Amino acid sequence: xxxxxxxxxxxxxxxxxxxxxxxxxxxxxxxxxxxxxxxxxxxxxxxxxxxxxxxxxxxxxxxxxxxxxxxxxxxxxxxxxxxxxxxxxxxxxxxxxxxxxxxxxxxxxxxxxxxxxxxxxxxxxxxxxxxxxxxxxxxxxxxxxxxxxxxxxxxxxxxxxxxxxxxxxxxxxxxxxxxxxxxxxxxxxxxxxxxxxxxxxxxxxxxxxxxxxxxxxxxxxxxxxxxxxxxxxxxxxxxxxxxxxxxxxxxxxxxxxxxxxxxxxxxxxxxxxxxxxxxxxxxxxxxxxxxxxxxxxxxxxxxxxxxxxxxxxxxxxxxxxxxxxxxxxxxxxxxxxxxxxxxxxxxxxxxxxxxxxxxxxxxxxxxxxxxxxxxxxxxxxxxxxxxxxxxxxxxxxxxxxxxxxxxxxxxxxxxxxxxxxxxxxxxxxxxxxxxxxxxxxxxxxxxxxxxxxxxxxxxxxxxxxxxxxxxxxxxxxxxxxxxxxxxxxxxxxxxxxxxxxxxxxxxxxxxxxxxxxxxx
Numbered sequence: 001x002x003x004x005x006x007x008x009x010x011x012x013x014x015x016x017x018x019x020x021x022x023x024x025x026x027x028x029x030x031x032x033x034x035x036x037x038x039x040x041x042x043x044x045x046x047x048x049x050x051x052x053x054x055x056x057x058x059x060x061x062x063x064x065x066x067x068x069x070x071x072x073x074x075x076x077x078x079x080x081x082x083x084x085x086x087x088x089x090x091x092x093x094x095x096x097x098x099x100x101x102x103x104x105x106x107x108x109x110x111x112x113x114x115x116x117x118x119x120x121x122x123x124x125x126x127x128x129x130x131x132x133x134x135x136x137x138x139x140x141x142x143x144x145x146x147x148x149x150x151x152x153x154x155x156x157x158x159x160x161x162x163x164x165x166x167x168x169x170x171x172x173x174x175x176x177x178x179x180x181x182x183x184x185x186x187x188x189x190x191x192x193x194x195x196x197x198x199x200x201x202x203x204x205x206x207x208x209x210x211x212x213x214x215x216x217x218x219x220x221x222x223x224x225x226x227x228x229x230x231x232x233x234x235x236x237x238x239x240x241x242x243x244x245x246x247x248x249x250x251x252x253x254x255x256x257x258x259x260x261x262x263x264x265x266x267x268x269x270x271x272x273x274x275x276x277x278x279x280x281x282x283x284x285x286x287x288x289x290x291x292x293x294x295x296x297x298x299x300x301x302x303x304x305x306x307x308x309x310x311x312x313x314x315x316x317x318x319x320x321x322x323x324x325x326x327x328x329x330x331x332x333x334x335x336x337x338x339x340x341x342x343x344x345x346x347x348x349x350x351x352x353x354x355x356x357x358x359x360x361x362x363x364x365x366x367x368x369x370x371x372x373x374x375x376x377x378x379x380x381x382x383x384x385x386x387x388x389x390x391x392x393x394x395x396x397x398x399x400x401x402x403x404x405x406x407x408x409x410x411x412x413x414x415x416x417x418x419x420x421x422x423x424x425x426x427x428x429x430x431x432x433x434x435x436x437x438x439x440x441x442x443x444x445x446x447x448x449x450x451x452x453x454x455x456x457x458x459x460x461x462x463x464x465x466x467x468x469x470x471x472x473x474x475x476x477x478x479x480x481x482x483x484x485x486x487x488x489x490x491x492x493x494x495x496x497x498x499x500x501x502x503x504x505x506x507x508x509x510x511x512x513x514x515x516x517x518x519x520x
Contacts, residue, residue, distance in 0.1 A: 047078030058083025176376030215308030
């Protein structure tokens with residue numbers, strides 16, 4: 001006879017605990033709005049009741065068009081709290097793209113913050129679904145919460161659908177990645193552990209909450225009893241003000257770190273701030289700059305399909321005495337599986353693991369609890385991404401002797417010039433080390449003789465001028481000749497909503513008849 005039973009794992013259980021343990025502790029700061037953990041819990045349960053009143057039933061989908069706000073944090077608990085799945089939409093996509101995702105997900109309700117009210121109402125009309133707008137006390141969202149009773153729903157299957165997160169679509173049409181309760185629960189604990197979150201932590205939301213459910217920090221900070229500090233738009237000066245007012249943690253893509261390091265307010269802090277970065281490999285030069293500012297950066301690697309960061313650059317005590325340059329180089333590696341993940345593999349074309357020599361490239365494969373259920377209504381894409389039970393990332397990596405993984409490139413970003421493979425990440429790293437360079441992107445351009453040649457797109461650091469001939473001479477001391485771009489385009493780099501550089505746009509411009517301005 002079984003005397004002790006277990007409850008299915010779900011990340012919304014963290015709010016239940018924090019509402020008891022940290023009842024009067026500040027849970028959310030959103031401008032002038034503040035909620036304690038008890039208030040956060042009550043509002044989330046009332047939201048569940050509000051959604052049920054709008055006909056939402058277990059298994060339904062609820063879409064959100066929200067900036068980083070208390071509303072989106074409440075949705076992360078209130079939507080699964082009534083058995084539905086949250087579809088957090090990318091607020092920077094066009095109306096046509098958003099409507100496609102609404103229709104594909106089959107969302108039955110759309111919730112929006114006031115910044116997107118007009119767009120949301122047009123989308124609601126087109127998709128024939130009700131819209132709730134959050135803003136003032138008179139808004140339909142706030143009035144609905146006030147009029148609703150608290151509602152809760154017991155999770156019976158921890159691998160049931162929790163959320164659908166759509167990929168960026170930079171390499172094709174967006175795919176709906178299905179998250180399950182178990183994976184989000186475990187990933188949240190992993191993020192809380194690796195970021196050393198606790199009740200004294202103040203987490204600034206520089207990372208979009210719609211991106212991989214905020215890498216599961218939407219639940220991780222709650223689990224730790226920390227304070228969510230909402231940031232509704234990226235403003236480097238405001239970020240510095242928040243940091244100096246007590247923020248202890250934030251997460252951001254390397255491009256946002258570059259903006260922070262290049263801000264006029266940038267100056268060494270009197271207290272360390274812990275930062276998680278991912279989405280693209282940070283250059284050693286950027287990591288060195290952040291260290292000078294007393295900002296401790298942990299490099300993470302993940303995908304939408306992995307609930308966010310699945311690999312972490314776990315710091316080793318033996319590295320404490322390394323010189324700064326070596327330290328930054330070690331930090332730039334992606335690392336090892338996070339504490340709840342399965343050890344990763346790097347395999348060659350034959351499907352066998354490559355030697356752990358730090359030189360032999362292969363494709364990075366992943367498996368474990370923090371992997372998606374599959375792509376929503378897309379079994380073909382799910383099957384294509386699977387190899388013998390492992391998820392194919394499409395990233396080219398090497399395995400170092402200490403079992404730390406280093407991404408060399410996306411398979412689609414490898415440049416083949418005259419039969420030689422050029423890893424764009426390697427070239428970008430050296431370009432970024434030049435003092436006049438803020439950041440760079442290297443892509444292949446068609447060439448009649450070599451097939452492809454590398455072209456550098458470069459953003460120049462504030463207060464500097466860049467002589468491209470001097471840059472080429474600088475790179476000759478660091479790279480093989482065939483890897484060095486001879487053509488450069490200076491200016492701002494196009495980005496996705498999560499800060500990744502849109503290499504597909506740069507590549508498309510070079511492969512078309514569109515004019516591309518060269519460096520003077």
